[in-house]
Amino acid sequence: MIYLNEFKKIKDSLPLGVGLIAVSKGHDSEAIRKFSGYGQLDFGESRLQEAIPKKNDLKDLHRLRWHFVGKLQKNKVRGVIKEFDFIHSVDSLPLIERISRISEEEQKTPNIFLQVKFRDDPKKGGFLKEELLKSWSKIVSLKNIHLLGLMTIPPIFLNLDQRKDLFLECKDLATYLGLKDCSMGMSSDWQVALEGGASWLRIGSLLFGKRKA
Numbered sequence: 651m652i653y654l655n656e657f658k659k660i661k662d663s664l665p666l667g668v669g670l671i672a673v674s675k676g677h678d679s680e681a682i683r684k685f686s687g688y689g690q691l692d693f694g695e696s697r698l699q700e701a702i703p704k705k706n707d708l709k710d711l712h713r714l715r716w717h718f719v720g721k722l723q724k725n726k727v728r729g730v731i732k733e734f735d736f737i738h739s740v741d742s743l744p745l746i747e748r749i750s751r752i753s754e755e756e757q758k759t760p761n762i763f764l765q766v767k768f769r770d771d772p773k774k775g776g777f778l779k780e781e782l783l784k785s786w787s788k789i790v791s792l793k794n795i796h797l798l799g800l801m802t803i804p805p806i807f808l809n810l811d812q813r814k815d816l817f818l819e820c821k822d823l824a825t826y827l828g829l830k831d832c833s834m835g836m837s838s839d840w841q842v843a844l845e846g847g848a849s850w851l852r853i854g855s856l857l858f859g860k861r862k863a
């Protein structure tokens with residue numbers, strides 16, 4: 651099952667330069683194939699083990715771009731670097747240092763987003779803003795990293811106005827750091843994410859329906 655009306659509505663609302671990632675976690679490769687038939691090329695997955703067989707099913711679709719959006723465990727870094735074009739969830743200095751080292755070994759230069767946590771949220775990871783600023787000179791000196799921007803997920807208890815404020819903060823910090831992109835906005839808040847300056851929306855359930863997993 652795919653929701654084409656929602657897909658078209660979102661696509662029609664995207665300003666120039668803003669991309670849509672269809673987050674396909676919990677859905678099968680056939681749903682991805684259907685969306686690709688409508689021109690959708692960017693797909694998001696949050697688990698390496700789930701993504702590998704789907705990518706295998708879709709090997710004939712050479713133009714798909716794969717975005718890793720889940721919590722990235724240390725022992726999955728090499729696999730994720732090999733399988734994904736973008737990593738949205740880089741949430742600590744040791745993790746990006748590891749990505750740099752392994753990317754060099756694998757002769758890859760992944761597109762990276764740094765996940766930032768702008769509010770207290772025990773459920774979510776991410777750099778605190780002060781932490782990111784402190785680590786900044788180290789981060790920019792790392793090899794085999796193509797740093798695109800910042801990623802953020804607001805805590806679920808924020809209302810839409812509060813989320814918009816958070817998204818604007820993220821955009822301000824990205825601009826301050828000289829980064830072009832902000833990966834922000836999901837099914838429940840993508841419109842305010844656009845108002846807040848998102849350049850990549852990550853949308854799952856609106857496009858694919860409820861997840862099994």
Ligand SMILES: *Cc1c(COP(=O)(O)O)cnc(C)c1O
Pocket residue numbers: 673675696719720803836837838852853854855856
């Ligand atoms: C699952 C997920 C999404 C998509 O969430 P929906 O609410 O289904 O749109 C976006 N970003 C991340 C990091 C996710 O894990």
